[in-house]
Amino acid sequence: MSDKWRIETQAVQGNYTPAAAEPRTAPICQSTTFKYDSAEHMAKLFDLDCADPFYTRLGNPTTSVFEEKIAMMEGGVGALATSSGQAASALSILNICSAGQHVVSAGTLYGGTYSLFANTLPKLGVEVTFVDPGLPLEELKKAFRPETRCLFAETIGNPGLNVLDFEKFSALATAMEVPLIVDSTFATPYLCRPFEHGADIIVHSATKYIDGHGTSLGGVIIDSGKFNWNNGKYPGLCEPDSSYHGLRYTEKFGPLAYIIKARAQYMRDLGVTPAPLNSFIFNHGLTTLPLRMERHSDNALIIATFLQQHAKVKWVNYPGLESHPSYPLVQKYLSLGASGVLTFGIEGGREAGIKFMEGCKLIAMVVHVGDARSCVLHPGSTTHRQLTEEQQMASGVTQDLIRLSVGIEHVDDLIADINQALQAS
């Protein structure tokens, strides 16, 4: 029944229906462990013959509500919640890539993901080739090697705000027989459902719009259940796992093989588990996600249009503007809105950028996006200050660049604040 509901209904009512006298709200099960009566029942848990919770590192009832609800909203078969978005991205790849293997990724990535791919995965023996996602399909194919095991990209690049050409990337992944993993943090399941456009695995930083109130770090991996792991490249999923009495994930779990392996092996061994309280908060976040994403997107478009006409603004980068190079892809994949983040260039460069950021009164100076409250950042003097000017340019961070994460306040109050800060900078 619930998978026939529209996403707004799934967000509010999905995957939790209390029986008589049970709590109306899915409660916080703040318990490390769960009690059993028989050795036989416990043996089943350890053999993965039964999905009941037994230790919170491997699963928790509050976290399950969040996992199942977001899997439903994305149209996937299962999900694994993690302690941060970084943990979700790392596990999504480690689950199918080991030393000697290779990843192809769009180069337009969140800074933390870039660092994971450029520094940490290579130390574990997994090499990553970064590609320009705007290249034609045939050029992109050249980045692949026999040992490539996945293709990675963001739905809306952070901070470049380029929109992913799903048709091209899913055709590429299909041709190369690897799964397409998409970080859809900025789009959220409300604005875009990547599985409908050929993605195989989705990751989110729940820290951003899913929480939506700047309270908790978290992440999640969602499995479409559609990728064929039996193509000879993924023995870890198809051949016996000696750490589970020789079980074969694809044989035992069918379409759930990938997501169960991620939990049973990597969550077990690395322990990047969300706190039950955070899962409770993400459940609440999902409830209002559709409403908030509508307002974030509407406000961002109005502000982007306002900035375009302002004498002190040199350029505006918001994919929802008709003049943006990604606009055709927005029409195709983000028809409900282009989310809440935009960047713009201010006359007067670095100095004016710092003045603008300090001059905002309602809009807060914080290193965060996806909050109900609007935030501003001048990356050149803050997050990217350790980089040389050349490195800053290469990462797309010019000295005049300001990033706004537009919140859900009344847009007239935001414009008044932006206007006074521009006048004073």
Ligand SMILES: *Cc1c(COP(=O)(O)O)cnc(C)c1O
């Ligand atoms: C913030 C972010 C991450 C990392 O998430 P954390 O929860 O901070 O670990 C990954 N991808 C994108 C697109 C992000 O914006």
